[in-house]
Amino acid sequence: MNSRPAAPPAIALSGLSIVAPGGATLLRDANFALAPGEVLLIVGPSGSGKSTLIRLLSGLLERSAGWVVQGTLTRPAGSIDLSRQTSDVGGLVFQNHALFDDLNARDNLAIVADHRAAQSAGLPGSAGAMLADIDPGQSVAASSGGQRQRLAIARTLLSDPAVLLFDEPNAGLDIAAARWLASTIRDLCRRAGKPAIIVAHHVDEFITLADRAMVLDPSDARLHDVPVDRAAIEAAMLQLAQRASAAAATHTSLADTARGGFQADWTRPQPRRPPVYWFWRYLREYLWVLFAAPSMLLYVGLGSAIVGFVTVWFGFNYNSFGGYLRAVLHDETLEGLGFVLTVVAVPFNTCILIVARNSAIIAADLGNRVSGMQFQAMRNLRLPGRAYIVAAIMISLAAGSLFLVAAALITAYGTSLLTWHYLFPNQPTELFQENFFRKLAQPHFLYVQSGWVALKVVCSAMLGGSVAVVIGLRPGGTQSQVTQLIASAIIGGVSLTLLVHAVIMILQFSS
Secondary structure: OOOOOOOOOOEEEEEEEEEOOOOOEEEEEEEEEEOOOOEEEEEOOOOOOHHHHHHHHHOOOOHHHOOEEEEEEEEOOEEEEOOOOOOOOEEEEOOOOOOOOOOEHHHHHHHHHHHOOOOOOOOOHHHHHHOOOOOOOOEOOOOOHHHHHHHHHHHHHHOOOOEEEEEOOOOOOOHHHHHHHHHHHHHHHHHHOOOEEEEOOOOHHHOOOOOEEEEEEOOOOEEEEEOOOHHHHHHHHHHOOOOOOOOOOOOOOOOOHHHOOOHHHHHOOOOOOOHHHHHHHHHHHHHHHHHHOHHHHHHHHHHHHHHHHHHHHHHHHOOOOOOOHHHHOHHHHHHHHHHHHHHHHHHHHHHHHHHHHHHHHHHHHHHHHHHOOHHHHHHHOOOOHHHHHHHHHHHHHHHHHHHHHHHHHHHHHHHHHHHHHHHOOOOOHHHHHHHHOOOOOOHHHHHHHHHHHHHHHHHHHHHHHHHHHHHHOOOOOOHHHHHHHHHHHHHHHHHHHHHHHHHHHHHHHHO
């Protein structure tokens, strides 16, 4: 059916069949092999299963959704039964690049290098030339579309896959840029000795560079060899009643990239860093965003200051005893206010503020990572990205919430003291301190109540954060749905916080 290359294959597929969740057969009994450095071009109508094939080879096809796969993938390291095992041979260069936008250009590659097996090959010298116009320290946001594409290719190369996979790599490129990209892929495959599979609708740029071409015919769900010739491919596509769509215009050009001034920066050896370094990068990022950012400190500080003022002001001015009795019952009132403020009011108010803000941030952040396919890219590159990010978020929530509640208590104490001085201007500060902390000054009492407060804070933060994480990681979300994710995360997180404080306070004051 399909011819095999003469050279010893880098990978070989036999008896490959793919059935979609709805029951449609996308591929039936496919057999083909790829030699080192060989480039295979696969064409076919939209929806015929081309992208599904490369997602299967990259290990990103979600079997739990109902996909049924049969076949065997053979490589020098052994065989993989695709009916029950996940392929790990393919490194996918995503169409939207899926770069990690919280890392700069160099670190997008460094995180892969640091998680790669020590014996794996490094970045080929040709890739250094490909990145020569990119400042290693620049952000992903500051990179052009062409620079992002080349970073994505280099990052995938660095993960040392058995085969390179490209899904519509020329989409959105002008003719010159697409031809440059095709030449780059050909050169990289030859230098690195890695085969490549290119799925594309517009094939003109790849005709002179591909070693073989196949068309995926949806009518019989089979791959058919076709000559690597534009006329032959076009005729095959016409037979499938599909005409090639017009090439999309773009403003990105990759020409003359090797003349940039950063080639030496990319080829200079870098020290290997352990996984804990990358986990710390994410932990540091989330600690800052969720708790240490000035906006968060001002936000919580203002909330706790208002609670401190309101508690003392209304505690002395609007009560049942008023008048002369306010002075008589001053000490007892101050003691009660200090207890309520410290044990109930400030922790409750601060937890609500923390959970509401951070639930929105976490859901938006994870939702953008999902829609931007960053988690899929990490999985394909064999990075424990989801574990890093979720663990960093949860640790940040636990530690940061305790810190912010402590800071909020100090702020509330300060505004309470100022408010008290305004109400009783002739009284010394020592009188306030003696009575405000009278109940809390008891060692055993302080120890027990501190434990209850810490329990409320940590449970609120962890449960609220868990809701935001689950919502943010929902599959199939798009960037347009991020607003809905944020609203759901806030409602779920705040509701759980209210419930946690209610339940724990019942236990706290009934014990």
